[in-house]
Amino acid sequence: MGIGVSLLSEIWEKKGKGKHQYKLQELLELKGIKCLSTPRLNKIGGGTAITVNNEKYIIKEIKFDNPNKLEVTTALLKPREISQGDFSIIAFAVYCPPKSKKKTKLVDFITTAYHQSKLKYPEAYFLLGGDINDLDVKRFLSISSMFQQLVTLPTRNNKILSVIVTDLHPYYTTPIILPPVQPDIPGVGSPSDHSTPFCTPKTDWNKSDSKSYKLTS
Numbered sequence: 001m002g003i004g005v006s007l008l009s010e011i012w013e014k015k016g017k018g019k020h021q022y023k024l025q026e027l028l029e030l031k032g033i034k035c036l037s038t039p040r041l042n043k044i045g046g047g048t049a050i051t052v053n054n055e056k057y058i059i060k061e062i063k064f065d066n067p068n069k070l071e072v073t074t075a076l077l078k079p080r081e082i083s084q085g086d087f088s089i090i091a092f093a094v095y096c097p098p099k100s101k102k103k104t105k106l107v108d109f110i111t112t113a114y115h116q117s118k119l120k121y122p123e124a125y126f127l128l129g130g131d132i133n134d135l136d137v138k139r140f141l142s143i144s145s146m147f148q149q150l151v152t153l154p155t156r157n158n159k160i161l162s163v164i165v166t167d168l169h170p171y172y173t174t175p176i177i178l179p180p181v182q183p184d185i186p187g188v189g190s191p192s193d194h195s196t197p198f199c200t201p202k203t204d205w206n207k208s209d210s211k212s213y214k215l216t217s
Contacts, residue, residue, distance in 0.1 A: 003198075004056045005077060007129030009095035009162075011047040013039035036061050038073040038093075048073040048093040048130060056080055062090070064113045068105045071095040074113055076121065087125075089168070090117045094130035107139045114143060128165040131194065140165045151197045153177045162197055175199040 028035050034054045040046035050073050052059045058078045066072070077089040092113070096106055114126060126147065128140060137160075141147045146167040155162040155177060164175060175197040183189035 004053050004079075005091065005127075006049075006051045007091065007093040007127070007164075008049040008051065009047075009071070009093060009130035010045065011037060011039070011049045012045055013037055013047050013049070014044075034059050036073055036075050038071060040071060041069055046071050046095055046097060048095050050075050050077075050091055050093045052077060062113075062117060064109070064116070066109065068102055068109070070102060070106050070109050071097075072106070072109060072113075074117075076117075076124065077127075086123055088121055088123065089127050090114065090121065090124045092126075092128040092130075094128060094132065096130075096132040096135045098133045100133070100135070103135045103139075106135070107143075110140065111143050125168045126166055127168060129163065129197075131162050133161055137163050137165065150199060151175050151177075155195045155197060156193060162194055164197055164199055168201075171202055173200050173202060 028051065032054045033051050034057075035049055035051045036059060037049035038047060048071050050059065056079060058080060060076045060078075062074045062076055064074060071094065073093040075091050077091050079087060092110060094106065094110070096103060100106070110128065117124065126144070137149050140163075141149060144167065147165050148167075148169040150164040150166065150169060150172065151160050151162065152174065154160055166172070176199075178196040178198050180192040180195055182191045
């Protein structure tokens with residue numbers, strides 16, 4: 001399918017397991033994928049990651065103080081092939097567990113991180129994705145009047161739990177909802193209980209300032 005960028009939540013990475021992390025990175029690199037992750041601390045489950053197709057995107061981790069141990073991965077993404085001009089994306093992969101007591105702290109963290117990043121990268125766009133469960137997505141939309149939530153169909157039962165929030169909405173198609181991810185080996189492990197939003201960029205578009213950009217999906 002040629003996926004360029006993935007924003008992942010509930011990655012279940014084993015924090016502190018060097019052999020496990022090395023093997024995971026090795027497998028991804030064999031497929032030409034670069035991965036940045038934030039495993040959950042102290043207990044299994046959860047965690048977030050951002051992966052990119054290494055031939056299509058350059059990824060650079062952006063680190064922020066995270067004293068509340070929020071499940072967020074942040075990176076600056078730059079497409080390798082752009083016809084002209086400058087284009088970058090401040091990307092956030094987030095996971096908000098069900099009935100989390102850190103909802104406000106998560107929104108505050110994203111708000112602060114976004115504005116700090118914009119000071120350093122004023123031309124960058126914003127992209128946030130992940131499983132937010134019962135956190136009201138309007139709280140992310142309130143960060144900027146330019147943000148929109150692109151996912152319009154349910155991702156688990158009749159609810160939209162996985163979201164894509166961005167100011168790139170004029171340049172992306174409406175997401176389709178893919179079936180839950182299945183185990184690599186049928187019958188070994190369990191499939192995901194969430195469907196996956198999949199969004200593709202429009203191949204050619206013009207910004208309002210008349211600069212032309214070409215994106216690859």
